[in-house]
Amino acid sequence: MPEQKAVRRRENWGSRLGVILAVSGSAVGLGNFLRFPVKAAQNGGGAFMIPYFLAFLLVGIPLAWIEWTLGRYGGKHSHGSAPGIYHRVTGGRSWAKYVGAISIFVPLVISFYYVYVESWTLAFSLFSLTGQIPEAAAAGNMTAFLNGFLGIEKNQYFSGPWTALAIFALVFVLNYTFIYRGVAMGIEKLNKVAMPILLFCGVILAIRVLTLGTPDSVNHPEWNVTSGLGFMWNPNWADLLKARVWIEAAGQIFFTLSVGMGAILAYASYLRHRDDVVLSSLTSCSANEFCEVILGGSIGLVAAAIFYGAAQAQTIAQSGAFSLGFITMPMIFGHMGGGTVMGFLWFFLLFLAGITSCVSLIQPAVAFLEDELGLNRQSAVTLLGAVGFCITLFVVLTLAYGSLDEMDFWAGTMFPVVSATIEIIIFAYFLGVRKGFEEMHHGADMKVPKLYRHVIRYITPIYLITILVVWGYQEWISVVFMRNISDPIQFRFVLITRILLLLIFGTLILLIVKANRRGRFPALKGKGL
Amino acid sequence: MTLVGWILMGISWGVILGLFVLCLVKVFRTQKANIRAPLEIETDD
Numbered sequence: 001m002p003e004q005k006a007v008r009r010r011e012n013w014g015s016r017l018g019v020i021l022a023v024s025g026s027a028v029g030l031g032n033f034l035r036f037p038v039k040a041a042q043n044g045g046g047a048f049m050i051p052y053f054l055a056f057l058l059v060g061i062p063l064a065w066i067e068w069t070l071g072r073y074g075g076k077h078s079h080g081s082a083p084g085i086y087h088r089v090t091g092g093r094s095w096a097k098y099v100g101a102i103s104i105f106v107p108l109v110i111s112f113y114y115v116y117v118e119s120w121t122l123a124f125s126l127f128s129l130t131g132q133i134p135e136a137a138a139a140g141n142m143t144a145f146l147n148g149f150l151g152i153e154k155n156q157y158f159s160g161p162w163t164a165l166a167i168f169a170l171v172f173v174l175n176y177t178f179i180y181r182g183v184a185m186g187i188e189k190l191n192k193v194a195m196p197i198l199l200f201c202g203v204i205l206a207i208r209v210l211t212l213g214t215p216d217s218v219n220h221p222e223w224n225v226t227s228g229l230g231f232m233w234n235p236n237w238a239d240l241l242k243a244r245v246w247i248e249a250a251g252q253i254f255f256t257l258s259v260g261m262g263a264i265l266a267y268a269s270y271l272r273h274r275d276d277v278v279l280s281s282l283t284s285c286s287a288n289e290f291c292e293v294i295l296g297g298s299i300g301l302v303a304a305a306i307f308y309g310a311a312q313a314q315t316i317a318q319s320g321a322f323s324l325g326f327i328t329m330p331m332i333f334g335h336m337g338g339g340t341v342m343g344f345l346w347f348f349l350l351f352l353a354g355i356t357s358c359v360s361l362i363q364p365a366v367a368f369l370e371d372e373l374g375l376n377r378q379s380a381v382t383l384l385g386a387v388g389f390c391i392t393l394f395v396v397l398t399l400a401y402g403s404l405d406e407m408d409f410w411a412g413t414m415f416p417v418v419s420a421t422i423e424i425i426i427f428a429y430f431l432g433v434r435k436g437f438e439e440m441h442h443g444a445d446m447k448v449p450k451l452y453r454h455v456i457r458y459i460t461p462i463y464l465i466t467i468l469v470v471w472g473y474q475e476w477i478s479v480v481f482m483r484n485i486s487d488p489i490q491f492r493f494v495l496i497t498r499i500l501l502l503l504i505f506g507t508l509i510l511l512i513v514k515a516n517r518r519g520r521f522p523a524l525k526g527k528g529l
Numbered sequence: 530m531t532l533v534g535w536i537l538m539g540i541s542w543g544v545i546l547g548l549f550v551l552c553l554v555k556v557f558r559t560q561k562a563n564i565r566a567p568l569e570i571e572t573d574d
Contacts, residue, residue: 016556046537053544230530233538279559283552289545445559 011183018188020283025191025356027258027288034321036292037301039252041317044239051249062460063259066427068277069440071268080269080367090430092524101508102419103262104364109411111361112391113404118354119171125347137334142327176385183270194352201349202295209303231305247470260420263360266367279445303332372515401493421464428457
């Protein structure tokens with residue numbers, strides 16, 4: 001079938017800084033401030049940084065370069081999502097476009113629940129200003145406050161999930177409005193405003209925590225900034241002998257850089273073909289690391305160790321990232337001078353990190369509908385918004401029965417690793433490292449060290465396959481076979497969630513078949529780039 | 530915090546800050562007014 005001739009003119013980014021901020025905004029999410037400190041504290045403290053930096057160099061940076069390169073190449077051929085890009089770079093292999101469905105499925109499904117979590121952060125930033133959170137924190141009722149807000153229980157703070165639903169609706173519309181306005185006018189403008197404010201909030205919070213001194217010098221003179229930093233950074237070298245620590249470090253790098261999610265592919269597809277990808281990609285990665293290690297590593301758990309001591313901070317770390325962010329942090333701000341403002345800055349920072357990530361998660365599906373099915377942007381966003389609202393409503397109403405966790409397992413944990421593994425295999429073994437590097441260096445403002453040819457060909461795929469095998473064996477099997485669920489009602493809702501996910505994936509496959517019939521994936525006779 | 534902890538934190542912060550600043554400086558120096566031809570790269574493998 002002949003390739004469709006009348007391909008609409010695709011949008012471009014307005015400026016280089018705009019695309020760098022947008023990709024940084026995509027990468028900097030809640031995990032930078034909540035997941036990283038928890039993972040570091042649980043896995044050897046300062047010693048964790050050794051496997052973390054190795055994974056950054058051997059997995060994170062190469063994957064980011066590959067995604068930027070493939071994305072820009074796809075944009076040149078009017079493809080902004082993985083099905084079209086994989087079809088092109090594999091020389092038209094029939095399976096490639098269907099495999100690409102994973103890179104639309106992953107970000108789309110994450111966006112369905114991420115937007116809800118994002119709305120909590122906006123709500124909590126407002127509750128910080130109105131005094132509701134400081135009051136609940138002072139009474140030691142933050143768990144009840146959070147559960148009441150989410151509708152898990154009725155209490156003195158909330159009589160149902162209505163406040164959460166109203167703020168969710170507002171945040172949902174806000175997210176889709178930015179996407180509706182387009183790449184340059186919506187997403188780029190959002191990131192140009194949100195990212196500097198996010199950095200400002202992060203720097204203010206980090207400075208506040210690092211200048212706390214010894215808050216309780218009478219009863220606990222040993223609880224101070226130095227011991228707080230020590231909690232994060234003192235190395236436990238014995239942990240380096242545990243395979244789990246190395247896998248956790250690679251996993252953290254993988255998730256924090258948003259690789260394997262399809263978002264970078266979509267964003268890079270709006271570059272011009274002469275635009276640099278090597279330096280821009282490295283800049284986005286380093287901006288993300290600045291937010292994660294320097295800001296994220298200096299706020300949450302450091303403050304917890306300063307106010308509650310190292311032993312209690314370890315318990316907080318064990319209770320997980322959400323508990324740290326939404327329960328412990330408000331209590332910490334309650335002890336802090338200027339705590340109301342700091343609480344607002346904390347949750348507003350999380351909100352900005354959330355919204356800039358969330359729009360990047362929706363964009364791959366929008367690009368797919370526009371590029372492959374010929375919908376205009378407004379129709380594509382409206383359609384996705386309608387479907388997304390219904391599915392997110394399902395998540396909101398079934399939160400207590402594990403639907404969010406189930407979606408997060410498949411789309412937020414397992415499939416991104418699968419997706420990135422497929423991506424690097426396609427780049428290294430179907431496209432070929434030599435051709436791939438030629439494409440990568442087109443218009444490049446810096447040269448990728450030759451060593452990375454070998455890294456991309458051997459080390460990164462091995463790293464990713466190891467993560468897949470180890471996590472698959474240690475953690476995923478019990479979840480896949482639902483061995484971790486004993487409650488029959490939860491079992492039913494998890495099953496319904498799985499059927500929903502299958503329907504989403506099946507619909508994507510059908511849409512790829514439809515795009516194929518429209519001539520969007522023509523025969524290429526084995527010619528890649 | 531132990532001395533090793535300080536050293537690890539210093540190195541980590543230094544590497545990240547150094548990379549971030551270096552990248553930003555390069556980005557602002559290489560404005561698109563100076564568009565270059567695609568790099569000639571060796572393809573010896």
